[in-house]
Amino acid sequence: MxxxxxxxHEEFARRARAWLxxxxxxxxxxxxxxxxxFAAHRDWEGELAADRWSVVSWPEEYGGRxxxxxxxxxxxxxxxxxxxxxxxxxxxxxxxxPTLFDFGTPEQRARLLPPMARGETIWAQAWSExxxxxxxxxxxxxxxxxxxxxxLNGQKTWxxxxxFADRAFGLFRxxxxxxxxxxxxxxxxxxxDADGVTVRPIGxxxxxxxxxxLFLDDVFxxxxxxxxxxxxxxxxxxxxxGDERGLTLRPPGRFLATAGRLVREWRAHGDPSDTAxxxxxxxxxxxxxxxxxxxxxxxxxGAAGESLGAESSLNKVFxxxxxxxxxxxxxxxxxxxxxxWTEGYVFALxxxxxxxxxxxQRDLVAERLLGLPKGRR
Amino acid sequence: MRFLLDDEQRAFARSLDGMxxxxxxxxxxxxxxxxxxxxGLAVWRGLGAAGVxxxxxxxxxxxxxxxxxxxxxxxxxxxxxxxxxxxxETVASVTLLSRLAELGVPDPAKRLLPGLxxxxxxxxxxxxxxxxxxxxGxGxGxGxRALDADAxxxxxxxxxxxxxxxxxxxxxxxxxxxxxxxxxxxxGGERLASGTHADAATRRALDxxxxxxxxxxxxxxxxxxxxTVAYVRGRTQFGAPVGSFQAVKHRLADVLVGLAFARPxxxxxxxxxxxxxxRQAEVDLAAAKVAAGDAAHHAARAALQLHGALGYTAExxxxxxxxxxxxxxxxxxxAGEWRGRVVRAVxx
Numbered sequence: 001m002x003x004x005x006x007x008x009h010e011e012f013a014r015r016a017r018a019w020l021x022x023x024x025x026x027x028x029x030x031x032x033x034x035x036x037x038f039a040a041h042r043d044w045e046g047e048l049a050a051d052r053w054s055v056v057s058w059p060e061e062y063g064g065r066x067x068x069x070x071x072x073x074x075x076x077x078x079x080x081x082x083x084x085x086x087x088x089x090x091x092x093x094x095x096x097x098p099t100l101f102d103f104g105t106p107e108q109r110a111r112l113l114p115p116m117a118r119g120e121t122i123w124a125q126a127w128s129e130x131x132x133x134x135x136x137x138x139x140x141x142x143x144x145x146x147x148x149x150x151x152l153n154g155q156k157t158w159x160x161x162x163x164f165a166d167r168a169f170g171l172f173r174x175x176x177x178x179x180x181x182x183x184x185x186x187x188x189x190x191x192x193d194a195d196g197v198t199v200r201p202i203g204x205x206x207x208x209x210x211x212x213x214l215f216l217d218d219v220f221x222x223x224x225x226x227x228x229x230x231x232x233x234x235x236x237x238x239x240x241x242g243d244e245r246g247l248t249l250r251p252p253g254r255f256l257a258t259a260g261r262l263v264r265e266w267r268a269h270g271d272p273s274d275t276a277x278x279x280x281x282x283x284x285x286x287x288x289x290x291x292x293x294x295x296x297x298x299x300x301x302g303a304a305g306e307s308l309g310a311e312s313s314l315n316k317v318f319x320x321x322x323x324x325x326x327x328x329x330x331x332x333x334x335x336x337x338x339x340x341w342t343e344g345y346v347f348a349l350x351x352x353x354x355x356x357x358x359x360x361q362r363d364l365v366a367e368r369l370l371g372l373p374k375g376r377r
Numbered sequence: 378m379r380f381l382l383d384d385e386q387r388a389f390a391r392s393l394d395g396m397x398x399x400x401x402x403x404x405x406x407x408x409x410x411x412x413x414x415x416x417g418l419a420v421w422r423g424l425g426a427a428g429v430x431x432x433x434x435x436x437x438x439x440x441x442x443x444x445x446x447x448x449x450x451x452x453x454x455x456x457x458x459x460x461x462x463x464x465x466e467t468v469a470s471v472t473l474l475s476r477l478a479e480l481g482v483p484d485p486a487k488r489l490l491p492g493l494x495x496x497x498x499x500x501x502x503x504x505x506x507x508x509x510x511x512x513x514g515x516g517x518g519x520g521x522r523a524l525d526a527d528a529x530x531x532x533x534x535x536x537x538x539x540x541x542x543x544x545x546x547x548x549x550x551x552x553x554x555x556x557x558x559x560x561x562x563x564x565g566g567e568r569l570a571s572g573t574h575a576d577a578a579t580r581r582a583l584d585x586x587x588x589x590x591x592x593x594x595x596x597x598x599x600x601x602x603x604x605t606v607a608y609v610r611g612r613t614q615f616g617a618p619v620g621s622f623q624a625v626k627h628r629l630a631d632v633l634v635g636l637a638f639a640r641p642x643x644x645x646x647x648x649x650x651x652x653x654x655x656r657q658a659e660v661d662l663a664a665a666k667v668a669a670g671d672a673a674h675h676a677a678r679a680a681l682q683l684h685g686a687l688g689y690t691a692e693x694x695x696x697x698x699x700x701x702x703x704x705x706x707x708x709x710x711x712a713g714e715w716r717g718r719v720v721r722a723v724x725x
Contacts, residue, residue, distance in 0.1 A: 001386070001446050003648050005378050070378055263723055275713060282716035285723050286642070286664040293380065293641035300381035314637050317630070359623075365633055366626030370606050375621030 003296065005070065012067065013074040019053060020082035029085045031343055033208035038122075038164040041088035045119025055093055055117045062109065063117030069299055076251035077292075081260070091161060092116045092123030096169050099187070103228035103236050112189075124162035124192065126170030126214055127237075129155055134360050134377070136171075137182035137234065141216060143172035149222040150174065150188060150230075152196075155215055160354070162212035163201035167191050171233045178231070185233035189225040196220075206346045250319055252292040255326070258344070259288035262330055269333060280329040287322040294318075310368035313361040320351030320358060380641070380648070382450065390450050396423055397458035403694045409461035410555035414528045417461045418499075424451075424460075425496010433471040433585060438478060438490040440471070445585070445647040449592040453643075456596025456673075456705075459697040461556040463501045463525040465589040465709065467493055470500035470533050473540065473582035477570050480577060485542075485569045489531055501529040502586075503562055504579060505536035522559035524708075525549075533569075534562045535579040542567040554704035556697070581654075586709045587662045588650060591643045591669035597702045598636045598673035601680040604695060605629065609683055625683055632679045635672035642668045659722040663715040670706040677702035 005013075029044065030037035048054035049063055057072040058064025067075065087093065097116060100109050115121040132139040141154025152172055162168060169189045178184025192199055196219040201209035228236045266281045294315070298308055327345035336342060352358040366372040382390075400423060405416040424430065432448045434440025442448070448468060455464055471493050478486035492498035501523040526532060526546035534543050543562035550559055570578060606629060609620030619625050646665035649658035677699045681688045688695050706712065 001380060001382055001644060001648055003378060003380055003645065263720065266720065275717065278720055279713060279716040282719040285660065285719050286668055289661065289664050290638040290642050290668060293645040294638055296378060296380040297641045300379050304381060314634050317634050318638055362627040362630035363623065365630035370629055370633060372606065372610065372620040372626050372629070373618050375617065375623065
């Protein structure tokens with residue numbers, strides 16, 4: 001049992017560190033949930049891509065470096081430690097790309113991945129609907145067969161980044177006669193400026209248009225923009241959530257960097273006699289280290305051929321609650337005036353809700369990891 | 378990077394698990410609480426024969442170590458089986474004496490280690506004063522009281538720039554965990570070391586005590602979780618297993634989250650300790666101590682609640698782990714002290 005990295009891994013991390021030191025903007029970019037900030041973050045994606053640092057784990061032919069999971073995690077540690085900007089391409093890179101690698105055609109990969117890597121196409125997700133949230137399989141938006149493609153109708157909502165993004169991907173009901181709700185769904189992609197698409201931005205808690213509603217009215221999608229077999233969308237979408245290559249893991253580097261920042265704030269501004277607050281600063285450090293080591297343990301098990309499966313639900317509950325606690329501590333230390341910590345706090349508050357609510361994750365932990373019987377949700 | 382127990386380490390855990398299951402440790406723990414040490418000391422000799430105490434000692438003193446990862450593996454099993462006795466204190470004493478030998482004071486190790494390593498003797502240890510750590514040094518040890526002194530033949534008092542063999546102890550007093558009785562060590566006795574040597578050896582003992590306590594907490598927590606999962610699967614109310622209700626499921630899911638994220642901290646601390654006592658090791662040991670103590674405590678609270686009144690009875694074996702989880706959380710320094718250490722030691 002060890003935590004030692006090979007010379008090649010160390011070298012990879014050193015090169016990332018050197019590049020980041022030379023390129024990370026000296027001042028934080030404007031919030032990526034604003035039009036101005038979105039554009040600035042898109043430019044940053046281009047700068048990363050120009051030197052092949054935007055998607056290190058992808059094959060070189062699509063703009064990556066073919067990095068393994070250890071290198072990718074080390075890159076992420078360096079990335080966040082350097083104070084680099086948030087990733088506006090996150091949805092595409094971590095959710096759509098793994099699906100394209102596993103289920104897309106060579107034509108789709110060649111056409112879609114390089115502009116994603118360069119930040120030229122920013123992707124939004126189109127999963128949830130007004131009546132289909134945690135119970136996603138009950139979704140109603142339809143895909144009707146048409147000559148050479150499909151016609152989409154219905155409404156999607158809580159579509160992160162859709163206010164300023166270029167394209168979206170999601171699930172649509174293509175076979176209304178299928179016997180079970182999660183059958184007869186098809187995974188499709190469409191431009192957000194296509195005829196028949198209306199994007200209505202929604203202000204999150206602080207008013208910034210971080211997500212949007214999408215209204216689809218006879219939107220034509222060519223067959224080329226279907227991923228995998230029509231009717232098999234559920235399996236395809238779910239497989240991306242547990243992607244074994246680790247492209248979708250929430251990397252610990254971000255939490256390590258945030259904990260380090262909080263410790264510096266504490267040393268600069270904390271009252272040493274306030275041991276209650278000091279204990280919460282300690283918990284930020286402890287939680288980030290726990291998450292980092294949990295991740296390395298998962299990587300080691302993956303390398304040994306073990307499947308992690310429902311453990312991703314443990315992960316999600318842990319980091320989302322940790323993230324809120326850390327930001328709560330920062331606000332108690334520094335106050336609630338607008339700045340990096342308040343922006344981070346508002347973002348953190350969404351964590352237990354998106355990507356499968358923590359209530360759903362706890363059900364999965366209890367049923368799949370502890371073996372408790374299924375019950376009513 | 379291979380942050381994973383190897384086959385040999387897993388086999389070691391399985392063999393200890395098998396041995397302790399066969400030994401009937403709950404009965405030994407109850408006897409221990411009643412002051413009858415014989416069944417517990419029989420288990421103790423078995424642990425010695427299995428090499429548990431040799432893991433902390435170097436080869437020149439009858440050991441096979443120092444092996445912190447294997448020690449953590451063993452202590453998870455000791456916690457899982459609610460094994461009574463001054464386990465942490467003995468391992469900490471072994472490392473203290475080993476460190477003194479490294480520093481050129483070999484006589485105490487030569488004299489005392491063989492018995493401690495082979496399981497024919499047990500040690501207890503108290504830390505006192507300000508020299509015990511790089512921190513404030515307050516509140517370490519069992520409040521300067523010695524655990525299970527009446528079952529130990531080696532009574533060590535460390536701190537304030539000296540390590541001594543105490544000549545005896547006061548009458549043991551009961552504590553919340555009836556299997557953990559504490560006494561004060563008497564003043565005087567033989568001074569084994571003083572000054573910087575004593576301080577360095579005492580720091581080593583504290584590091585290993587933190588690791589072993591954290592690992593023991595983890596095992597206690599997993600035992601509580603496993604027993605509670607089994608119970609709620611079988612217990613039926615309103616025509617359904619209570620484990621099918623969301624309120625029950627979610628509470629147990631949170632217990633698993635706590636334990637699953639404490640576990641890598643415990644083994645991370647062991648790896649850091651094996652790599653030398655650097656700053657990362659100091660953070661990792663403190664993090665493990667805090668997280669495992671909290672996780673076991675939360676497991677205990679959930680286990681009691683979900684067992685209902687049954688769990689509140691002394692007769693039911695769950696009580697052995699419930700009370701141990703609470704006692705271990707504060708053993709070798711409370712969570713506040715260790716959290717303070719995290720903030721002081723971490724880079725920023």
